[in-house]
Amino acid sequence: MNRALIIFYTLALAIHAAILFWLKPPAPKPPKIFNETYVDVTLTQPPPPEPPKPIIVLLPPPPEPKPEMMIPETKPEPPKPLPPPPPPKPVVIPPSPPPKPPPTNYVQVSQPTFIAQAQHIYPPEAARRHQQGVVTLMLYINGSGTLDKIEIVKSSGFPLLDEAAIKEMKQSHFQPAMDGAIPIRSRAQASVTYRLQ
Numbered sequence: 001m002n003r004a005l006i007i008f009y010t011l012a013l014a015i016h017a018a019i020l021f022w023l024k025p026p027a028p029k030p031p032k033i034f035n036e037t038y039v040d041v042t043l044t045q046p047p048p049p050e051p052p053k054p055i056i057v058l059l060p061p062p063p064e065p066k067p068e069m070m071i072p073e074t075k076p077e078p079p080k081p082l083p084p085p086p087p088p089k090p091v092v093i094p095p096s097p098p099p100k101p102p103p104t105n106y107v108q109v110s111q112p113t114f115i116a117q118a119q120h121i122y123p124p125e126a127a128r129r130h131q132q133g134v135v136t137l138m139l140y141i142n143g144s145g146t147l148d149k150i151e152i153v154k155s156s157g158f159p160l161l162d163e164a165a166i167k168e169m170k171q172s173h174f175q176p177a178m179d180g181a182i183p184i185r186s187r188a189q190a191s192v193t194y195r196l197q
Contacts, residue, residue: 105185106140106185106186106187107177107179107184107185107186107187108186108187108188109177109186109187109188110188111188111189111190112139112141112174112186112188112190113174113175113177114172114173114174114175115145115173115174115175116172116173117168117172118167118168118169118170118171118172119168120168120192121164121168122164122194122196123160123161123163123164123194125160126158126160126161126164126194127196130196131156131158131160131161131194132156132161132194132195132196133155133156133157133158133161133193133194134154134156134191134192134193134194135152135154135155135156135161135162135165135166135191135192135193135194136152136153136154136189136190136191137150137151137152137153137165137166137169137189137190137191137192138150138151138152138153138187138188138189139169139174139187139188139189139190140185140187141174141176141177141185141186141187141188142176142185143176143183143184143185144176144183145173145174145175145176145183146173146174147169147170147174148185150166150169150170152166153189156194161194164192164194165192165194168192169190169192
């Protein structure tokens with residue numbers, strides 16, 4: 001029992017005793033006794049009530065964090081070396097096809113018909129060398145009047161004169177041979193003469 005309650009009960013008993021003392025009938029006066037004992041009672045205020053103690057609520061401990069899964073570190077693989085480039089493929093140039101043989105259905109005519117014949121030029125180098133001769137050529141003329149092929153039937157004996165004659169025929173324009181109203185392919189001989197004056 002704490003001190004405050006003891007004091008409280010002591011005071012209560014003292015007050016009740018005093019009330020009973022004053023309410024009881026007067027007793028016959030005893031002979032005066034001068035050795036009376038007095039009790040001093042000191043009334044004090046009860047101490048203020050103590051503040052309520054805080055209520056402590058124990059919280060459950062936080063859950064322990066789960067251990068993280070350790071992912072083993074993987075070292076990056078070194079880059080694989082690139083394969084060597086393939087050796088360059090050799091470029092194969094197909095051989096040029098052989099010249100097509102002249103069609104066999106060219107109609108033979110006595111001589112070609114010129115629309116415009118190229119200028120006859122004597123090769124200067126051949127003239128300086130005093131080269132002369134006649135070049136006979138076979139001309140294959142298609143239905144539009146252009147040359148399909150030129151063949152040397154008889155050479156002049158000098159390459160410069162033969163080449164000049166072929167060049168002259170290639171620069172000329174021809175009238176195609178006609179079968180009624182239809183142009184046809186034809187072949188005819190032409191001679192180119194080179195004579196010094």
